[in-house]
Amino acid sequence: MKVFNCVCEFGHRFEGWFDSVESLDEQIKAHLVACPYCDTTNVKRVPTASYVLASRDKAKTEMSDRELEAEIRSKVYSAARTLLKDSENVGERFAEEARAVHQGKAPQRRIHGRCTVEEAEELLDEGIGVLPLPEGVVHENN
Template identity: 30%
Template structure:
């Protein structure tokens, strides 16, 4: 994993973890790297100091574990009181995203990790899928080079 300090054109700084520099370039070019504050996809890497391990210690011990770009949604009722309601524009955007996913992808439920592996190995036709996966399954898929993303799942706009 490689860690980058990133900045959007509005000046918001944030961290990003990627499989390698090529993965960053591919995701940034496709518009998948976006500022968590304003949503801008115009993002650039910032100057960083290299992570050099201390003598006698391995680099693996010093590199923090990767943090998913989108944390899993908390169970209902666990949101902090200060969080307040979701802004209407954000809710509308997430509802449109859900609609597009449901329209263009196949729901595979709890078989998500298994189906993603089948497609990766060529045992199943490649297509868009969505479903449920544990944090452990999602991390395993990423370690195997299978791209996955967690999406906040909001109620449908029509219901």
């Protein structure tokens, strides 16, 4: 297997493991390669020094479950904080404010706040995109 660098239309860089450059190019053309960050299939291969992972190097790349969980948690929190940047905290009024923004009754802007699971499901059913964030991501200064 060879590792190739790819980038999506939104600038997310990621690696892909493929049998060959031809295989990668075919899969990109067929929209079978998706960005792991935003799921778009509009990706392209970028110049890279491809390499093959030798079996003796495998032990160096293996992570414990705890290390992997910590790395994923760190990336999720980082992505969530990026989403929160420059957004308005509407607190407990989140569901009603999200509806008002969606219906054009309130100014278009990024908001965050709190709502129940039932309220979030109702918003999704109404076509209003919401994204639950892990506890501890939102702070009073966000």
